[in-house]
Amino acid sequence: MRKRLIMVLTGILSCIGTTLAQNTVSGLVISQEDNLPVVGATVTIEGTHSGTTTNSEGHFTLSVPSLTVVLKISCLGMNTETIPIEGRSNIKIRLFSQNKTLDDVVVVAYGTTRKSSYTGAASFVKSDAIKDVPVTSFENALTGKVAGLQVTNASGQLGGTPSLRIRGIGSMNASNDPLYVIDGVPVVSGNVGQMSSELYATNNIMNSLNPEDIESISVLKDAAASALYGSRAANGVILITTKKGKYGKPKVNLKMTYGFSPSWATKNYEPASVQSQVDMMYQVYYDANYDAKKKDAAEIASTTALKWLNESFNEHGYQLTADGTGRYQDIHISEYDHSGRGGKYYDWEKAYFRSAAYQNYDFSVSGGNGITHYYSSLSYSDQQGRSRTNDFKRVSGRVNLMQKAGKFLDFTTNVSFARTRQVGFNDTRNTATNYFYEVHNLLWGMYWPTDYKTGLPYTDRYESYAYNNLYYDKLWSNNTTNTQISAMETAALHLSPGLDVKSILSYETTGVKGHLYYSPKHYQGTSTNGSVSETRTTYDDIISSTTANYNKFLGDHEFNVMAGFEAEKVTTNYTRSTGTNLANSDLQSISIAGAYDADGYKWGHSLLSVLSKADYNYKQIYYLSASYRRDGSSRLSKDNRWGNFWSVSGAWNLTNERFMKNFDRLSTLKLRMSYGINGTLPTNDYGYMSLMTFNSRYMGDPGSQLSSLASPNLSWETSHTTNIGIDFGLLRQRIRGTIEYYTRDSKNLLQDVPVSMVTGFSSILKNVGLINNHGIEVQLDGDIISNRDWLWTLSVNASFLSSKVKKLYDGEDIIWKDPTGDDNRAQFIYREGQSTLAFYGYEWAGVDKSNGNSVYYVNDPSDPKKGDFLYKGRGATYKYESANYTIIGNAIPAVSGGFCSNLKFKGFDFNLNFIYKIGGKLYDGAYKDVADDGYYWARIRAASYYKNMWTTDNPNGTQPRLQGTDLRDAIQYSSRHICSASFVRLKNLSLGYTFPSDLLKRAFISNARLFFTASNLWTWAKYKEADPEVNQYGTRGWETPICKTFTFGIDLTF
Known part of the structure; x- marks a missing residue:
């Protein structure tokens, strides 16, 4: 009994001693941005689960074993801080918002990292760099802003799909497009279907993403940056992070923009005067009818030439005569049959094209505390193209919600909706429906849209094969409507200090509806008594991923490891129905058709992956990183289904070396190197199998035929990339720069290989080719002036690229045509040792x-x-x-890039963004006409x-x-149509004024900014015929040019 009493007393005294040994620390946590208290922040003792949260006033109280421990303070939407107590009992702590860090936290593959510790090659673009730019897709706003990223457009039509190329061309038959990832989830990108089948205006799914919802964009360029995305990342990765709610009071933002596009960016194939055209046509007809062997050859030739001219233009009210009979005569153009058109010509440019209007409205509400952060937006955009038949409209909405469920669990919900409607016309070399082509090559000013005798619309085809589309525009319609819904749920579990598990479930569905109608009165509908075509394409993409991340400090050593898996299933459904012989010319429904035709397809693919990554750094001086991903794809046979993709990289941050402390002017110096392998899948979901088509019918019974041969040995295309880079900063980071050298060998490229004609086919795909891309990238930024009132920064980037074919099947050349526009405007050749974009002709x-x-x-x-x-x-x-035929030019420039100037003076801001290209050639296919x-x-x-x-x-x-x-x-394909591709363009100019906050308080406005922007304002080029900013193949045809655009707007925050 005595022993038991002693033991109890000893335990009680021990507990009392322990309690007395505890120390109490109090503190206040505030936001660095506005000094407001941070509510719900978690304060823990580093390395333990012991902790507390801040109250409604930002205060906390915590018992600690000693005053030498380190506190870890974290809050949703803000950066985590570690603060040594160092004997203090009361502490004031400031937390930075996640976009206001001194050492930027940047978004990378499957997570974030400090920019200073990153070992890969990547460029980072913040939302400020793309704001105010009037574009339907954010991609166009990236032009000239990222070294090594080429953004081009095959057409100036609204809603069209730009081409993005990162560090050259890596494939001949598979995709060269980068992978797009939004908020950590790969998404469908690019052209999701030609507008209404046969009309070649593309339909860009990225138009569904409102640029105002974007917080930042990361462009991953080497294997170390992108290898975690494995088989989809050989052409780089575009990581898009949408806006999240930030800590603080609710903010209501309203941005309204209005503008117009009054003219093209450059002159385009300016026609000679009507008089010059008539004089020259007379000479052409004269030559065609001149026969020196005949008596009175000149008189016959002249008389016949005038006869042909008058047969063309008498019916339009003109009489043509000549004073003599020679080849070179001034032809007199006068009124015919009292038409009233003498000395007058019709302006088709003005009739077909307009000063296009632009309006855009963005509304958002955001905010957050220590528990909940939210961002919601609603946007409406209505843009006219310069062509009277080209329009684009978008309605979109987004809700991003982050919710803290206790100390160890966070949820993130992202939901978005967008509906776009695109109305367009034919963008090919089509004499009937390409209005730009008609105006500059076919529609003479002596052609009128009305018959001078009756005043009624002229409905016959003109001699040049063009039509009066001022009349026929009312008799057809062509539009595409996209509806996209995406939902993503993320759960992040903090199991222990340094150990986090995150699971993502994402679903995205995109519906594309195409509509094409020709009235029975339309020249395209007369043979069928009218027609209606309806297409429906649905893309469904489901992705599930789980990753576990562990971070650990051991003295001067930091370790970070990540492992996870991912599964994706993509399904596409396509149906088309066409009706002809319409019962009513005013209705556009297939149900009124007398004859029907329909077909449909369903295809899809799945991808299963495991992935891992390990990072290590010592004293933030030496960095090592390695990643590995294993992908299994349904696009390949079972024997070749799995591929391994990996990277290794390292960096040496000399800035933190002791021997660098005396180099005051050199504020940053880091060397990086990486090597790795990525892959590219075949674009055909079933390329390894023999396929049958069931589009044949006989007497009401279905029929089928073999449509493709099996290629069971199809495998991954692989990209082997080496990157060496240096990052530096001078004069306390007033001058910053990056220089990169890279080389990328794209191996096992898919190529059409001949097979025996006995099979019924001429070729099948095999992995045989090799392309090398190598080059140098330079990015320089500098704060030229930086003081209380003035801030002037300059930025320039340059990309030097060499892209050559190294290996082809049996060394045999491949001749191919430019696939854009469907007009065979240019011819190329793949030849070992030559450029991947080598023009081929006479x-x-x-x-x-x-x-x-x-x-x-x-x-x-x-x-x-x-x-x-x-x-x-x-x-x-x-x-x-x-x-x-021989090689007549190379479309790849010697150097390309952009440079920017950003000037701020008190409330004013003035920005200039230039793009340039030096060297290389373009092929002017329209100049042939x-x-x-x-x-x-x-x-x-x-x-x-x-x-x-x-x-x-x-x-x-x-x-x-x-x-x-x-x-x-x-x-003919010849170098007569090869021109210099060098140019400099002022791509964007903006001027803004932000009102002083003191003037706004009474109106309950926290921020107000007026702004003006001008796009494509000025261009210098050796090439003078048309716009030198051509498509990704370096060719120009009769696609719609880009415009000069002027916008005005106001941005209000309440």
């Missing part, structure tokens, strides 16, 4: 000064002097068919052609003489 030597004929080099491989005659020491000919020296006589030719054309009075002309007997010369 080498045009120029104009023979003695006769004005085009001269072509023969380029006989056995004898360079072989030909009909010698020209400048080489074998040459007047006949292109006697010449040989406007500089035609004989083919299609009724075409309008450009003023520049007449100005530079050879004549007896202009023997030094650089363009060949016009010949009515030469029918094919201009349309």
Whole structure:
């Protein structure tokens, strides 16, 4: 009994001693931005679960074993801080919002990291860099802002799909597009279907993402940055982070923007005057009818030429006469049959195109405390294209909610909705429906939309094969509607200090509805008595992923490991129905059709992955990182289904070395190096299997046929990338820069390989090719002036790229056509040792000064002097068919990039953004039409052609003489249409003013800013015919040009 009493007393005394040994620490946690108390912040003793939370006034009280421990303070939406107590009993702690850190936290693959500790090659763009830019998709706002990222557009039509290329071209038959990831989830991207089937205006799914909802964009460029995305990351990754609620009081934001696009960015194939056109057409007809063997040859030729001209233009109210019978005559254009059109010409440019209006409204509410953060937005955009038939509208909404459920569990819910409607017209070389093509090459000013005799619309086809679409526009419709809904739920579990587990479940569905209608009265509908086509495409994407991340400090050593798995299933459903022989010309429903046709398809693929990553750093000086991912794809056979992708990287932060302390002017110096392997999948979901099509029918019974041969050995294309980089900062970071060297070998590229004709096919896909991309990237930023009132920063980036084909099947060349526009405007060749964008055609030597004929080099491989005659020491000919194709240019520039100037003075801000390209060539496919020296006589030719054309009075002309007997010369692939691709463009200019906060308080406004922007304001280029900013293949055709755009707006925060 005595022993038991002693033991109890001893325990009680021990507990009392322990309690007395505890110390109490009190403190206040406030926000660095506005000094407001941070409610619900978690305060723990580092390395333990002991802790508390701040109250409604930001205060906390915590018992600690000693006053030497370290406190860890965390709060949703703010950066975690570790604070040594160092003997203090009362502490004031400031927390930074996650976008206000001194050492930026950046979004990378499957997480975030400090920019200073990152070992990969990546560029980071904040929302401020793309705000105020009037674009339908954020992609276009990235132009010139990221070294190594090329953003181009095949068309200026609203809603079209831009091309993004990161560090060159990595595939011949698979995709060259980067992977898009939004808030940690890979998403469907790019063109989700041509508008209404046969009309070649693309439909960009990224238009569904409101640019105002974007917080930041990370562009991952090397294997160390992107290898965790494995088989989808060979062409780089675009990581998009949407806005989240920030700690503080609720903020209501309203942004309204209005604008207009009054003109094209540049002149485009400016037509010669009507008088010049008529004079030249007379000469063409004269040549075609002149026969020197006949008596009175000149009179016959002149009379016949005038007859043909009058047959074309009498019905439009014009009479054409000449004073003489020679080839070179001034043709008189006068009124015919009292038409009232003498001396008047119709302005088709003004009729078809307009000063397009732009309006955009963005409304958002955001805020948060220590427990809940929220951001919600609603947006409406209505934009007109310069063509009267091109419009784009978008309604979108988003809710991002972060909820803390106790100390150890956080939930994030992201839900978005968008509906876009795109109305467009034909963007190809189509004589009937491409209005830009018609105005600049087909619609003479002597063609009128009305019949001068009756005043009714002119409905026949003009001599140039164009139509009066002012009338026919009312008899057809063409539109595409996208509806996209996405939902993502994330649960983050904090199991122990340093150990977190995060699970994501995401679902995205996109519905694309296409509609194309031709009235029975429309020239495209007369043969079928009207037609209606409806297409429905649905994309469903389900992704589930779980990752576990563990971070641990052991003295000067920091370890971070991550492991996880991911599963994705993508399903696509497509249906098309077409009805003809419509019962009513006013209704646009298939149900009124007398005949029907329909088809449909369903396809999809799945991807299963495991992934891991390990990072280590010592004293934040030496960094090592390694990642590994194993993907299994349903697009490949069972024997080749799994692929391994990995990377290793390291960095040396010399800034933190002791021997660097005396180098005061060098504030940052870090060396990086990485190597790794990524992959690319075949684009065909079932390419390894033989496929059947069931689109044949006989007597009501279905039929089928073999549509493709099996290629069971299909495998991954693999990208092997080495990257060496240096990051530096001078003068306390007033000057900052990055220089990168990279080389990327894309191996096992898919190529069409010949097979026996007995199979019924000519080729199948096999993994045989190799392409190398290598280059240097430079990014420089500097604060030129930085004081209380002034801040002037300059930024410039440059990308030097070499992209060459290294290996082809049996070393045999591959000749291919430009796939954009469907008009075969240019021809390319893949040849070992040559550029991946090598133009292939006849080498045009120029104009023979003695006769004005085009001269072509023969380029006989056995004898360079072989030909009909010698020209400048080489074998040459007047006949292109006697010449040989050769490489005539390279579309890849020597250097490209952008430079920006951002100036702030008190409340004013003034920003300039330039883009440039130096070197490389472009192929002007449209110039074949406007500089035609004989083919299609009724075409309008450009003023520049007449100005530079050879004549007896202009023997030094650089363009060949016009010949009515030469029918094919201009349309051949030749270097006559190769031009310099170098240009500099002022892409965006913006001017803003932010009102002083003291003036706004009475109106309950916390921030107000007025702004003005101008896009595509100025361009310098050697190439003068049209816009030098061409598509990703370096070609120009008859696609709609881009516009100059001016916008005005106000941005209010309440």
